[in-house]
Ligand SMILES: *[C@@H]1O[C@H](CO)[C@@H](O)[C@H](O)[C@H]1NC(C)=O
């Protein structure tokens with residue numbers, strides 16, 4: 001038996017936006033993105049696909065049905081969505097836990113770390129439509145963790161540099177009708193798609209929106225998810241605290257129309273980047289009418305973007321960082337590095353090494 005708890009999967013990321021706009025940072029796992037249009041509603045998209053391999057080599061997040069060869073063939077379909085949506089900033093993420101031995105060895109051994117940083121920079125450069133690297137390590141021991149969120153908050157990081165995490169998936173429970181969190185039920189192990197929950201809630205209604213999470217329950221099943229009403233609570237929180245935007249996990253569970261992402265975008269970033277329109281929705285299949293963008297909008301997909309170039313017009317680069325102290329150093333570094341992959345990092349020491357590595361690679 002499990003307790004119906006709030007999802008809270010993504011937590012809070014700390015970000016810096018040089019030019020304020022309400023970010024929609026979309027987390028994603030490997031899939032064929034060739035025809036994905038929901039990604040066009042994101043400001044940044046982060047593919048959680050890389051790992052630290054032995055001796056500082058690059059490894060991949062694989063499953064039995066998605067071996068390394070498949071990951072490698074699908075990876076470009078993610079980065080290449082920037083051709084269709086030039087305002088999108090796709091990042092490749094390195095994920096892992098501090099308890100994994102290759103990662104632990106990389107963090108603790110300077111030569112292995114140097115190997116890894118060199119391999120990582122070379123790797124990301126080989127996908128020029130991806131703009132940078134996101135480091136996403138969890139479960140670090142105290143000695144491994146040079147940073148954590150609360151340190152930055154205590155250090156006085158400004159709210160505009162923070163991004164609120166939202167779950168774009170649902171959890172389903174076998175449970176007799178419930179209306180409150182804390183009820184007992186059997187959790188169905190797989191994460192349910194957001195669309196499943198939306199469809200279910202359109203039939204059975206929403207029993208509670210508590211602290212920004214919703215329960216929709218029938219006599220035999222319940223979904224816990226972020227209904228639009230629940231999301232309003234969180235978006236109001238983000239807005240009233242002047243946060244920089246939100247992060248959504250994940251595009252893979254969003255559904256073809258990404259109803260939640262579409263709703264969030266309609267609230268916090270209703271105006272698309274100049275010169276573009278947001279991708280229109282296809283036929284609604286999740287039980288709710290889709291009103292964003294307004295019907296009649298057409299997808300602008302200029303074919304003119306040449307792969308691998310940075311965005312036009314000397315537009316300011318944007319970083320998502322967790323180390324304000326390093327910010328100035330990074331900004332300094334970014335100037336000569338214009339055209340280099342951007343960095344989205346949670347690991348200050350690694351960041352410095354990556355920057356050093358980039359400098360070496362440029363010489
Ligand atoms: C680890 O990498 C270094 C540098 O690339 C190489 O010299 C060394 O032989 C590697 N060690 C193993 C065990 O593969």
Ligand SMILES: *[C@@H]1O[C@H](CO)[C@@H](O)[C@H](O)[C@H]1NC(C)=O
Nearest residue numbers: 032033034035073074075077
């Ligand atoms: C991805 O899907 C497209 C069709 O949408 C297909 O043409 C392409 O071969 C697929 N790519 C891979 C690597 O499976």
Ligand SMILES: *[C@@H]1O[C@H](CO)[C@@H](O)[C@H](O)[C@H]1NC(C)=O
Nearest residue numbers: 173174175186187188189220
């Ligand atoms: C939930 O109930 C369905 C049928 O109502 C059943 O197929 C499924 O195995 C149950 N799941 C769990 C985790 O008990």
